[in-house]
Amino acid sequence: MNLQAREIKSRKQVRRSAGRHSGGFGLLAIFHLLIMAAILFFIVNYRISLRDDISRLGREADHLKKELHRYDREMEHLKLKKENLCRWSYIRQKIVAYNLPLVYPEPGQVRVVVIDRKSRSAADIYNPSGKMMVTKR
């Protein structure tokens, strides 16, 4: 008797099984590809949005810098104007114009206000109202 130990599969059966296996792999690959594409899409979009944010912030910073520069110039102008108005010849002129009865102080009458930052905490203890300390020079 001629006996065959192995299981006999028909050709059709073998083809079907192979086809089933390759279809699943393909789907998996497509799925991976899609995920990759989605990640890539997300990264690219995120990068674009970041770049957009950067350029927007850059523009804003540029605008603020210009504003700051304008304020700087204005402050510089005001500082010089203040110095011009602080000059003694101008003050004297105003004293005469308003007829202010001012006299020069005698030595000993002059007191100088000193705000000592280092001893501020100590000053607060003795001076809780927060008024400036007046010390005689």
Added chain:
Amino acid sequence: MIRNNTIATRIKLFAAFAFFLFMLVIARLYHVQVTRHDELFSRAKEQYTAVVKTQGKRGEIFDYNSNLLVGNIPCSTIIADPVETGDNEQCEKAAKILSAALGLPEKDIFKELTQKTRTKRLDDGTTREIPRRYAFIAKEIPLPESEKLQEKLRDEKIKGIYFQETTKRYYPKNELLANILGFTSIDRDKIVAVLGIEKSFNTVISPVKTEDVYERARDGAPLTLQSSPKGKDGINIYLTVREPIQAIMEEELDKFMEKWRPRAAYAIMAEPETGNILAIAQRPTFNPNSRDSMNADAWRSRITEDVFEPGSTMKPIAISGAIDAGVVSPNTLFDCESGHWFYGGKILRDSHPLGMLSVAGIIQKSSNIGTAKIALMMGEQRLYDTLRRFGFGQYTGIPMKPETRGQFRPLKRWDKLSITRFPIGQGISCSPVQLVRAYCALANGGNLVDLRLVDRIEHPETGMTMKYPAKKPIQVFKNPATHNKIIGMMKLVTREGGTATKAAVPGYEVAGKTGTSQKFIDGAYSQSKFFASFIGFVPADNPRFVLLVTADEPNDAHYGGTVGGPLFKAIAERTLKYMNIPPDNEIADADAKKSRKPSSNSEEHTRTTTVKTESRQKTGTSATTPRRTSSAPKNNYDGVYVPKKK
């Protein structure tokens, strides 16, 4: 079979053609990328890169207490692009607005805006009309005005007018310290320092230009993130001058000019211990902000550039040398020959006839003959060494260019009369700063210090400050007692019987000396033109400042005591009040209180002290106890006036 062959041939031909095309592309690529690389790369770079040139601001100048003396005021330069300004109607509208705001003729602005082309001469000699893209309208327009104008132009929708940001050197205190600060001028685009501190420190306070290259988008915005380019600012300078004291000095100097109408006048105040100049002023002066009213004669810094014969202000210096060498003592008597003395073939005169005088009296009465006799006792070598040690003929250390060294002949070129004339301030000339430096040494125990005008410099970005270096003082006296002796004698000058009672400051002891010198004109001493000076220090025993006041050709009077004395008093009195320096009698009272022992008769002691003080004040002397070392002798050198023996 034939059909198959045809197709194969066609494919081969197509492949060959494609290969040929590919080779062409390769060749072109080679040409573009390799052969013309440099040219094309530079052209591309030019298109996408921009260069920004920026310049920092010029360093500022402050006084000792950080009050601004020189700054940079923001302003604008207005320019136009005639190509962009539009048609005549638009230009007319723009010209009207600009003319109203700037006060310029409308016709001129209109002409500038409507001139759309200009003629360019080419290399081959031919000419061509090209678009005119630049027209200058106005410069140095203050910030508020330029901002208003910009807004108005924007509202009226006028194009082609541009505002370039610039700064202008500005002196907020106007005339104050003008001759020392100096000023700058503009030569094309460059700032040129003309004189004063501006010139002397030009390299330090000049800003640094920087260039920044960046890649830009089509609209000009930078593509790469970067910190905005910024030029480096110049170093800030802090002077030793105190603005309030300077203001006092200049105010009093103005009053003085009105009263005496001199050709010129100057005053210098310096701290004797440090050599710091507290105030320095001269008249005539100028307002550096208003160039139209500037007079070139007023520019010069007379204080450092001019020389004058110091006259009698030289006497204490020469006599201090004689006392230091032990040749004379304050009580040594000299015959002043009733005001006329024949020596070396020439007559030497005193302003008033004087008889026998002590050395102290010679200083108090300012005797030329007495001083000449002291100098003869000293000898030429000692006199020369003394004057040299006090810094005559040398630079003072003040950082001002140019600075004169004065005229002080070397010993080998002295003639027979030199020894009698130099100690009375004739035949020798010095700058005002040299004289102040010498008196600083007299006031400061004989320590000769260099004068300092710049206290510190500051880095504008880091805020780090660096003290301007000071040289070690040189001791001019060999004998430590000399200082007290000479001060004791100089105090007599402002007391009753002295030549400068008008220079006395109530409540304070003043040590000083008058000086009246004839001007040397066309080889002879003028009989009508004088320098009248007074120099002194106060409080005499603990001097806070040395002050020199000088008038060049005053009218109505010419004596140093009469002309300079009141000015000295006015400036010194106000400055002492400003500096909060208590009067000498207050110090004496405080010292007396301190030394008072707690005893049963303490009330009695107080009463006695008060009475003593009052009695001294009545007799014109102060109750101040001079601060001297225990080893120093008592300085009781009242001028001894002895009539000449018959």
